[in-house]
Amino acid sequence: MSVTDHQSGTHLQEISDGVYRISTPVMLPGDAGAFSFNQYLIDDDEPLLFHTGLRQLFPAVLDAVTRVMPAQRLRHVAFSHVEADECGALNQWLAVAPQATALCGTVAAMVSVNDLADRPPRPLADGEALALGRHTVRWLDAPHLPHAWECGFLAEERTGTLFCGDLFTQPGTGMPALTQADILGPSEAFRHNMDYFSHTPQAGELLEKLARLRPGTLACMHGSAWQGDGAGLLRALAAELARPA
Template sequence: MQTSVHEIAEGVYRLSTCVPDAVPGGFTFNQYLVDADEPMLFHLGPRRLFPLVAEAVGRVMPVERLRWLSFGHVESDECGAMNAWLEAAPGAEVVFNELGCMVSVDDLADRPPQHMIDDGTYQLGGHHMRALLTPHVPHGWEAQVLFDETTRTLLCGDLFTQVGDGPALVHDADLVTPAMAAEEMFGATALTGSTAPTLRRLADLEPRTLALMHGPAFAGDGAAALRGLADAYEARMAQGVAA
């Protein structure tokens, strides 16, 4: 396995590792490095991928420059390597929402994490980051996404998950069809009455780039893609209720 590096927006790098035997056709695990005065890594990866991802970060900047470490929810592929990053970057801190810290990260992290608040903005120096809490969307009580207001990039975690190892960046592609195919395979989304409204709230940000954790990054009308995903999940939930 190798970890590839591609700049998907100005100063935002997709670090992608395809694990070929995870599912038929392979499955990508992506991290996103925001190269700012105070650099941030979003998604920390599982522990076994840490050496590959750390080497990939090193192609952009020294690992020890990392200042902030964050992720979408508490799961091994999101934060399994958290303490390895804390050891490799002595000045780094984990930053995550208060609920997630209370129920998990305060205990799991080797250094105390900083707490994010819903709709709070954070200055990285060259990039302005906004945190948005998305409980149970797509899953996890403590789920969140981050929005880089400077480049209008939504670090959208497990939203739009798809299988396979495609290009690093696609332009105005259909993200909904492969996402629903993956949903049929995994059944990973927690469908509730708040699923579609939460996605439409994210669409109102009008992102230009969607940074998927599992799949290619997307450039184009991110709002339309998010509203399409909201419609698809709303229809799926209605079918389940009717059944």
Template structure:
């Protein structure tokens, strides 16, 4: 495996590892995002087994020991499996997550006490003038899945670190202006990852009000363009394709060995 590093917005880097065996034959990317600022922030850590690759890639942008914040969308191996390895490598680093995630999981799982964030709270990452970076924490419970789910919005560049939203298979470009909606809907048909369709649609329309210019996608290519239109289109597409009367019981899931998660 190889891990690539690409700047997808000013000072925001996509760290990507393609694993062809996952969701074969198309394969699957596992992406982390590094915000280069006075206090560098990592969104997603990757699995523990990816730590050597991901940490080396982080070090291409900033010294690993200077990492200040370790963050992720929800508690899952590909999101935070290497959390404690990053804490060990970066003595000043703190995990930052929503209050619920800290209470339910991270106060116990993290080797150092995490920083609990309130909904809409911001972390000022520092920097000078136009390069100053601020990320806003937004709770998105059950969207796309897990009670403690959240996203981060980098206000200066208009980048939504949207985690599993817009998940799609394959190994496309680091960032694209092409429509990701149909590919994301096809992936949802394969994985059935969204745990509550109503909450997902409402949350995506709420996030669209941010009018993000870049969508930093965890699995697949990131998107640059009209983020509001993309979020609204994905909400519409999910409702049209997966509303309850069109859901068939027993639909196989490529990840769950035949079990199907409800929408």
């Protein structure tokens, strides 16, 4: 399935079995230029949305979800860390999906989501898995990678998809939903221009933790999702981060 809403520019495409990328192009203020915000929907017995999108993007993202399934079927609303583009529309999703629950790491629940969410969240411990039906997701704590104490990622085991949040952020719009082309170069250029990494000394160790999963798809929050040797690309990012500034 590949659908574009011509009013908002929001593009919906299945990037692996039952996993859909929803991408909306925007123009950032100032000199930052064109950018994109991606959400990912896993359609299963217990559907999961990774990233809610900004509150202002909720109507466009909702429309994209309803092209795959009724929004009220949604059971899990997950995100990497607490930031407007990650969870700004959380309560709007909880309102349209009465059985849905916020899904996050234990630190995020403790410091923010217990208070922010209109219903109690379901916190996941590091390494904890959750079966959705045909798909199984596993939470991985990754504090301060690239930023936020509560940061973590979800790995979907059946398709080998790592929902890697702000890692490999690529600026611009109009990129393919799924690519095998270089994303490390563009993402590193963007990082050097607008440094959003915390530069935690544990970055290499955390990236190796992710690399050991050997993902075949990296579901990036900004830009194209990527298909290939995910372990190699994660280790290449670790090598870039280890370079002297």
